[in-house]
Amino acid sequence: MDTLYWHDYETWGINPAEDMPSQFAGVRTDNDFNIVGEPLNILCRPALDVIPHAEACLVTGMTPQQVDQQGVSERDFFAAIHAELAQPNTCSVGYNSLRFDDEVTRYGLYRNFYDPYGREWQNGNTRWDIIDMLRLCYAVRPEGINWPQRDDGVVSFRLEQLTEANGLSHEAAHDALSDVYATIAVAKLIKDTHPQLFDHVFSLRQKQKAQEALALGSDKPVLHISS
Structure with a gap:
């Protein structure tokens, strides 16, 4: 079945190449916007050698200490994301995602030894902003x-x-x-x-x-x- 996977990141800054994600959420629907399955909502523990931007904390309301306590490792974070985005016949959808969220995904998948592009086109997959x-x-x-x-x-x-x-x-x-x-x-x-x-x-x-x-x-x- 063709599905849409609506998703969004919150991050510790505005540069996908340098700033790490703090939160990811995704919801799968059919083409009529009916929700399929359970939403994914996870936090990513910040790396110890990365200093989050204070403005990002003010915008999201999340602190590094909170995310460190409640989040998972970046490896597990992107494993869960890849499992959703790489499902066959998935269209990954976001808001300003081509310029930001997709770049966060690509860098994160690459850092954690996943193909950063395959989920965008293999097995009938597409992406849309x-x-x-x-x-x-x-x-x-x-x-x-x-x-x-x-x-x-x-x-x-x-x-x-x-x-x-x-x-x-x-x-x-x-x-x-x-x-x-x-x-x-x-x-x-x-x-x-x-x-x-x-x-x-x-x-x-x-x-x-x-x-x-x-x-x-x-x-x-x-x-x-x-x-």
Whole structure:
């Protein structure tokens, strides 16, 4: 069965190459957002030679001492994550995940002697980041969704502000499991409001579909949305 694995990290900093994860949460659903199995929510003990950024502690509300007491080793942490992400026919989904969470996964898997890329494409697996779908939706189909604005008047795509503006549950921003459920809620909002846009963007997670859209010699225009 094809499934979506919604996931999120909290980390001790903003550089995936250097800063270690502190928390991971993942929830598996079918394509209709029905939850399959039990969620995964684990903490990773910080390495003794790594100093967490104080701002990261303030954002997440977690201290190194707390995570050290309640967490598991990084080896066991990424073993559990790999077991979920590498299940056949899994689409790994996140919010800003291509630029951040997937990089945390790659570095963590590599450090712990796993193939850092295999889970992304082997056995029918794919990966998808819904933040660019939100950007596309705002650009071409903004109706039906409340778009929050920053103080300077620019639209904000921060997850916690999108959920608040649209009355979606988001009990604890920057808690990984809460952020996962919020990501699912935002994706469902887009699918319910603009189902054709959702299905089109979802199909483009497959390289073959993207290649067809970008095929040389085609006279069809292509609109590319990113940041």
